[in-house]
Amino acid sequence: MSAASCLLSEDQFLCSICLDVFTDPVTTPCGHNFCKNCINEHWNSDVQYLCPLCKKVFNIRPKLHINTLLSEMVSQFRQEAQQKASSSSSEQQAAKPGEVPCDVCTGTKLKALKSCLVCLTSYCETHLEPHLTAPRLKRHQLIDPVKNLEDRMCMKHDKPLELFCKTDQTCVCMLCSVIDHKTHDVVPLKEEYEGKKAELGKTEAEIQKMIQKRQLKIQEIKHSVDLSEEAADREKAEGVQVFTALKESVERRLNELIETIEEKQRTTEKQAEDFIKELEQEISELKKRSSEVEKLSHSEDHLHFLQNFPSLKAAPPTKDWTEVSVRPPSYEGTVVRAVAQLEETLSKQMKKLVKVEAEPKRVQQYAVDVTLDPDTAYHKLILSGDGKQVKYGNVWKNLPDNPKRFTRYANVLGKQSLSSGRFYFEVQVKEKTDWDLGVARESINRKGGTTLSPQNGFWTIWLRNGNEYSARNNPPVRLSLKSRPQKVGVFVDYEEGLVSFYDVDAAALIYSFTDCSFTEKLYPFFSPSNNIGGKNSAPLVICPVNQ
Incomplete structure (x- = not known):
């Protein structure tokens, strides 16, 4: 058989x-x-x-x-x-909870591999074989295994839902199409599926665009928050600087006021002490005379009495204290004068702030012709013949070691110095990812590692990694710039203790050091930084100022 x-x-x-x-x-x-x-x-x-x-x-x-x-x-x-x-x-896996089991298997239900929409049955690999080999069964529509295949049958006619009524937007069986939906636009499920799938593809594309827009918006908002945070940090740093100065001024004026009042009180107390001491001395003399008079008045020796009477008859010489008095000092106007001086200090501070916010056009009138000093240049720096450009080189040059030369970091100073008044210069920083610019005092450490800060004689800003700007204050201040400066202007007001940096093309202030204490010559300071594998090979270029 x-x-x-x-x-x-x-x-x-x-x-x-x-x-x-x-x-x-x-x-x-x-x-x-x-x-x-x-x-x-x-x-x-x-x-x-x-x-x-x-x-x-x-x-x-x-x-x-x-x-x-x-x-x-x-x-x-x-x-x-x-x-x-x-x-x-x-060899096959038994159906796990949540997976579709084979409807044909007896005993252990194996995991279904496909479901047939014609037979309304799910098959494991073994029981699916007839659908893959028998000619008539090959025409059946197989899909990935699904549960509740009965839901794919028309509840009215018990026939497979294999058509779609576009008029009523519902799935129907063959009998539905010729009875209840006779005049409607009915198409095969596959045709509607392809159309709807195309629509869904468009919807998905639109959703992805919406997602991307919202992700960009999130980035924009986060960037705005970062900018706000950086601006807030900068403003806080400037505010702390200004209000610290004001606080110190207030405390100084208060101390002066208290000292003035206490000095007047000490003078009054000293005067009173002198008067009391003199009065106590006179009282002592008077008590002594009183004792002698009393003793003589009890004497029975007539000769002794008469001999001493002339010297004791008159009171001892004393000061006339009738007009003498200690008058409390007058403090009227002391506080008013102190507040007036404080107002004057505040007015000066406000004028400094106004100057800080001034546009580059105003400070360009103080432009000076700056050139680089080769005697200060680090051994790997390459200076142009006209002294207007500096870049980093990979070759160590044997240069004379003198007290002026930087020997540890890639720094160089300008030849021109400033010990009074104002000066301004501009430097092109285009195509660079790292640089340092500013001014430095004459006595800076040029031989060892020194942090760039006002305490060490440097008033500078820098760029790192192509987008990280910072003012080298104490502590450093992160700078948030709307655009990358291509040309930076440096302005110094020696008497006002002011160093300001400007984005020349944007005509915008980058940062200002205020209330600086300058006591010696200041020199322009430059550092093109390392090449960083060629990414930072462009030079710093001192540019002529176009007013």
Whole structure:
């Protein structure tokens, strides 16, 4: 029997009505085989008794008999299929919670590989094989395994939902399309699926654009917050600087006021002490005379009495204290004068702030012709012949070591110095990722490692990593700039203690050091920094000032 079943294809064991392996196969008079239950239900629901395959009509309902041979072959086929399923089940995975199980498996339900929309059944790898080999089953629509396949059947006609009514925007079966949706625009599910999928693709693209816009907006907002934070830090630093100066001024004026008042009080106390001391001395003398007078008045020695009487008769010489008094000092106007001086200090501070905010055009009138001093240049710096450009070189040059030369960092000073008045110069920083600019006092440390700060004699700003700007104050102040300066202007007002930096092209203030204490010569300070693998090879260029 096994050999006989092997001569038949698996397709020949399938009922053409249920498309599954025969169950109780019977043969019609025309010679075709069907499941007993399938052919009986077919004839029960049809007016005519015709063969579903050859369409032969029978006048009376034929009597059906079990096809014994085919039944045995089907049984053998089922056993072989079961054995095959059993042998392969060890290689396949049992369905886990949440996964779709095979509807055909008995015992342990294996994980379904596909679901058939025609059979409304989910199949594991073994039970799916007929759908992959049998010609009629190959026409069935297979999808990834899903649960509740019954939901894909029309509840009214018990037929697969394989069409879509565009008029009512709903899925329908074949009978629905010719009965309830006869005049509607009905298309196959696949056609509508492709159209809707294209729409969904557009929707997804639009959503992605919306996401990108919102992500950009988030970045923009975060950048605004960063700018705000940097501006806030800068303003706080400037505010602390200004108000610290004002606080120190207030404390200084208060101390002067208290000292003035206390000095007047000390003077008054000293005067009173002197008067009291003098009065106590006179009292002591008077008490002594009183004792002598009293003693003489009790004397019985007439001669002694008369001899001493002239010297004791008159009171001892004393000061006339009638007009003497200690008058409290007058403090009227002391506080008023102190407040007036404080107002004057505040007015000067306000004038400094106004000057700080001035545009570059005003300070350009103080332009000076700055050139680089080769005697101060670090050994790897390359200076142009006209002394207007400096860049970093990779070759160590044997240069004379003199007290003026920087020997540890890539720095160089300008030849021109300032010990009074104002001066201004401009430096091109285009195409550079790192640089330092500003002014330095003459006595700076040029031989060792020194932090750039006002305490060490440097008033500078710098750029690092192409976008990190900082004012080298104490502590350093991060700078938030709307655009990268291509040309930086440096302005110094010696008497006012002011060093300001400007974005020349944007005509905008970058940063100002205020209330600086200058006591010696100041020199322009430059550092092109290292090449950083060629990324920072562009030079710093001292430019002529175009007023």
